[in-house]
Amino acid sequence: MPAHRTPEPDARVRDAERTRRCLLEAAFDEFSARGFAGARVGDIAARAGVNKQLITYYFGGKAGLYRALQQQWLDREADFADPDLPLGEVATRYLHDALTDPRGIRLAVWRSLSEETPVAPSTGTADLADAERRRTRGEIADDLDSAAVRLAVMGMVVAPVLLPDAARELFGVDPGTPEFERRYADQLRRIIARFAQPRTEEGEAQ
Numbered sequence: 001m002p003a004h005r006t007p008e009p010d011a012r013v014r015d016a017e018r019t020r021r022c023l024l025e026a027a028f029d030e031f032s033a034r035g036f037a038g039a040r041v042g043d044i045a046a047r048a049g050v051n052k053q054l055i056t057y058y059f060g061g062k063a064g065l066y067r068a069l070q071q072q073w074l075d076r077e078a079d080f081a082d083p084d085l086p087l088g089e090v091a092t093r094y095l096h097d098a099l100t101d102p103r104g105i106r107l108a109v110w111r112s113l114s115e116e117t118p119v120a121p122s123t124g125t126a127d128l129a130d131a132e133r134r135r136t137r138g139e140i141a142d143d144l145d146s147a148a149v150r151l152a153v154m155g156m157v158v159a160p161v162l163l164p165d166a167a168r169e170l171f172g173v174d175p176g177t178p179e180f181e182r183r184y185a186d187q188l189r190r191i192i193a194r195f196a197q198p199r200t201e202e203g204e205a206q
Helices: 009-038 041-048 053-059 062-077 087-100 103-113 124-136 146-162 164-171 178-193
Strands: none
Touching: 009 041, 009 053, 009 062, 009 103, 041 053, 041 062, 053 062, 062 103, 087 103, 087 146, 087 178, 103 146, 124 146, 146 164, 146 178, 164 178
């Protein structure tokens, strides 16, 4: 009988990383579909194909798994929320992400509706700081409130995900189609461009 071999350290690390990824992906499905309170660790583990005790082992429990999922989103967000890009371009990147995978938007809605959801890392201060930097570049007019602009852009981005029937009725196509995304993204850029500070005849922001 062959002797039992202990896995090499690198193999154990790879297995641990794979397990964490599987649990985070399964948690994304369950939390976005049922919210934090409605999701069950047993269902998450079953979807991931692992023992539910591993949720405690790797994340400290259900709340820790949820927080890790939130952090994963923030890390991913940094890939397309480039502060050097025009606001309209950033908004269409968010739009593409939301239409491609609406789970993030659904997760945010559940978080807002439930008092039991663990507190997520706050991005409000950074969002307003970004808006103020854009104001100095002339992207936001002096008579517009930065917080209102930020909230309006967020609302326009998530609207097709939260109101798919309204989007379908208004545009005549399903919001999950490339045709809808092209048309809506173009209009989104045009609308956001109107937030900019009016320019003088010399082309400088007034």
